[in-house]
Amino acid sequence: MKEIVLIKLGEIALKGLNRHTFEAALKKNIKSTLYGLGYFKVSIAQSTIYVTPQSEVDMDEVCDRISRVFGIVSFSRACVCEKSMDSIFANAPDYLREELQYAKTFKVEAKRSDKKFPLTSPEISREVGGLLLENFPHLTVDVHNPDVKVVVEVRDFGAYIRAGALKGAGGIPVGTGGNAAILISGGIDSPVAAYMLAKRGVSLTAIHFASPPYTSERAEDKVQRLLMKVCRYAGPITMVTVPFTAIQERIKDECPEELFTIIMRRMMMKISCEIAKKYECSALITGESLGQVASQTISAIVCTDDAADMPVFRPLIGMDKEEIIQISRKIDTFDISIEPYEDCCTVFTPKHPRTRPVLKFVRYAEEDAKLYDLIDEAIENVKITQLR
Amino acid sequence: MTEHYLDNSATTRVSQGAADKAIELMRECYANPSSLHSMGFSASKELEHARDTIAKALGADSSEIYFTSGGTEANNLAILGCAHAHKRRGNRIVTTATEHSSVYETMLHLRDEGFEVIFVSPDITGGVSAQDVISQIDEKTILVSVMYINNETGATNPITEIAAAIKRRGLSTLLHTDAVQAFGKVDFKVARLGAHLVSISGHKIHAPKGVGALYVKKGVRILPHTFGGKQEKKLRPGTESLPLIGAFGVAAEELDIQQSRDNAQTLRSYLLDKLSLIPQVKVNSPSQGSPFILNFSVDGIRSETMLHHLAAQGVYVSSGSACSKGAKSHVLSAMNLPDNLADSAIRVSFSKHSTHEDCDALLEGIRSGIENLAKR
Numbered sequence: 001m002k003e004i005v006l007i008k009l010g011e012i013a014l015k016g017l018n019r020h021t022f023e024a025a026l027k028k029n030i031k032s033t034l035y036g037l038g039y040f041k042v043s044i045a046q047s048t049i050y051v052t053p054q055s056e057v058d059m060d061e062v063c064d065r066i067s068r069v070f071g072i073v074s075f076s077r078a079c080v081c082e083k084s085m086d087s088i089f090a091n092a093p094d095y096l097r098e099e100l101q102y103a104k105t106f107k108v109e110a111k112r113s114d115k116k117f118p119l120t121s122p123e124i125s126r127e128v129g130g131l132l133l134e135n136f137p138h139l140t141v142d143v144h145n146p147d148v149k150v151v152v153e154v155r156d157f158g159a160y161i162r163a164g165a166l167k168g169a170g171g172i173p174v175g176t177g178g179n180a181a182i183l184i185s186g187g188i189d190s191p192v193a194a195y196m197l198a199k200r201g202v203s204l205t206a207i208h209f210a211s212p213p214y215t216s217e218r219a220e221d222k223v224q225r226l227l228m229k230v231c232r233y234a235g236p237i238t239m240v241t242v243p244f245t246a247i248q249e250r251i252k253d254e255c256p257e258e259l260f261t262i263i264m265r266r267m268m269m270k271i272s273c274e275i276a277k278k279y280e281c282s283a284l285i286t287g288e289s290l291g292q293v294a295s296q297t298i299s300a301i302v303c304t305d306d307a308a309d310m311p312v313f314r315p316l317i318g319m320d321k322e323e324i325i326q327i328s329r330k331i332d333t334f335d336i337s338i339e340p341y342e343d344c345c346t347v348f349t350p351k352h353p354r355t356r357p358v359l360k361f362v363r364y365a366e367e368d369a370k371l372y373d374l375i376d377e378a379i380e381n382v383k384i385t386q387l388r
Numbered sequence: 389m390t391e392h393y394l395d396n397s398a399t400t401r402v403s404q405g406a407a408d409k410a411i412e413l414m415r416e417c418y419a420n421p422s423s424l425h426s427m428g429f430s431a432s433k434e435l436e437h438a439r440d441t442i443a444k445a446l447g448a449d450s451s452e453i454y455f456t457s458g459g460t461e462a463n464n465l466a467i468l469g470c471a472h473a474h475k476r477r478g479n480r481i482v483t484t485a486t487e488h489s490s491v492y493e494t495m496l497h498l499r500d501e502g503f504e505v506i507f508v509s510p511d512i513t514g515g516v517s518a519q520d521v522i523s524q525i526d527e528k529t530i531l532v533s534v535m536y537i538n539n540e541t542g543a544t545n546p547i548t549e550i551a552a553a554i555k556r557r558g559l560s561t562l563l564h565t566d567a568v569q570a571f572g573k574v575d576f577k578v579a580r581l582g583a584h585l586v587s588i589s590g591h592k593i594h595a596p597k598g599v600g601a602l603y604v605k606k607g608v609r610i611l612p613h614t615f616g617g618k619q620e621k622k623l624r625p626g627t628e629s630l631p632l633i634g635a636f637g638v639a640a641e642e643l644d645i646q647q648s649r650d651n652a653q654t655l656r657s658y659l660l661d662k663l664s665l666i667p668q669v670k671v672n673s674p675s676q677g678s679p680f681i682l683n684f685s686v687d688g689i690r691s692e693t694m695l696h697h698l699a700a701q702g703v704y705v706s707s708g709s710a711c712s713k714g715a716k717s718h719v720l721s722a723m724n725l726p727d728n729l730a731d732s733a734i735r736v737s738f739s740k741h742s743t744h745e746d747c748d749a750l751l752e753g754i755r756s757g758i759e760n761l762a763k764r
Contacts, residue, residue: 060447060577060579060580101549101556102555103556104556216429217426221429221433
């Protein structure tokens, strides 16, 4: 039995003249996500992408991976038949067994774009429905709200049988929305922020600040594992690890304690902007949510933004922790995020951080500490890891 | 004398790769995976690599795999852990009368604790019908535990159908399957199988004894019954046996299910052909059973006598299940096998290393046994 995947495009079907750019990106992303599973032909016709395996493949895995590709509203597995009722009859019961044995009710919907096919759509529905009732006596027909909707499509080049459709990841294809750099620490928020912008088509570069020996290689490994989860949606990610120990130590020695965090974040912004430019990113992404901690108040964000010379996207800014956790569970990063390793943000945290820092004084403190020469040194010594 | 080992469902020979890995992890990468230093980190990487491999072989996510000391512990953890976590929802448990003793005895224990345990009887081949199991499941049933492949006869149970029935009826009953004889021998994926809890063991697939794993589907809650550190997300505390777990990972990596299945299938058919020519032999295994297991009786000669006679020829087989030496098999009794056949049952089990020569030596041993051994 030959099986293929039919993919319905999301909002990119609404695009005008540059639609083909989006389609091409989506095709490329589908091929790339299926890498290593076998050989596939990926083709587009009438806003539907056909993924046809050219070798023996694990279709469960194929569908699992496709479910995380942005730009897809829904997709379905379908059995390819010859254009005859005999062939449809021969394949339908076996192919649908897995879906139908779990169901109580079903209906059959036929679509016939090839009008030369001898039966009309209602006739096909009736015949196939009867056959399935014979084979699965526990089922009843419910045309309004069935557990399983069986679709039989007779097209120009073949007939397809499928059971319902699976929900796609939505969004628009990664790679069509430019490049941005995500600042990732290892907490719950930043992987979610990365996921959200990837969903809007952005290709990601990741910037992580490491402060050995205050942070351990386990913390860095944790970030890599988080990013690998994000890669399942966002495609390959370049991770840039910045050595941050010297800067943090200088801040601790030279700056007022209540400004530690804010100055540290400004340094991160400055470094990130430089790295972002190097990697052709035009914006930064952070996982900040307004009011979550002292460094995420409006006054604090005014101070951190001042250090950046490119837009900083904060997709979680208006979300509650609970909402963020929900997404982190969905993208499977939550369990990793809560592993208990120190990250750079928790090193040298002040007892009473300033919640309403004043930009002018922050800048003075920063200049006094002579931090800028350390920035170049940090950027020179970054470590690059390719993740996929 | 050449060794003809045909007792691979009892245990297998450890592969060179698995043994090498165990030694490496004992001598080189020996730190505690929970230690924070870099040696501990390397050890924990090995641990997670093994977990990834086992997860991949099962079609599961790594976070769903919990290492145990073997199949018995995995079965105990699944059954006790589920019963105790869900006892407020109901107290009925459905299982079969042909389970491995690590399930069977755990069920007897739960019955003593006050759970209502239903033992579904098998048919004459040792398998249960889906309908017989399904008809016993009601709203109060918190757990169904049915082995995937019977270790004595090779009968395959309809796990997917049972899972489908539970799902169709919208019950929150959990399904456990003891897949110790199926892992590495049937190409199954947990998602397709539909079970929430799956037990597997290392030493049946050429890893050392003392390691196994329990698959717990994401979102399914079971309680631990040992307490201590935070290892295995507190479900199975205690410093991980990294050498054994690492070897288990290698053995799983080395699996070539299709090839060893083909080999077993060829040998089993060959043996069945030849055995059909011996009038005293009656086959107890179902024709559609696992290709790795063949159970038959040599009428008139007690299992143990035949077993020792064969061993003297260098042929190693099992009488009933090796885990319950001497005692009469509860599986064969449950199958309602006539006494004379149950008393003379022999189990032959194959691995990827088994050959035609092994089968010929066995056949020769059985023929000479029938000729020379005193009848009961």
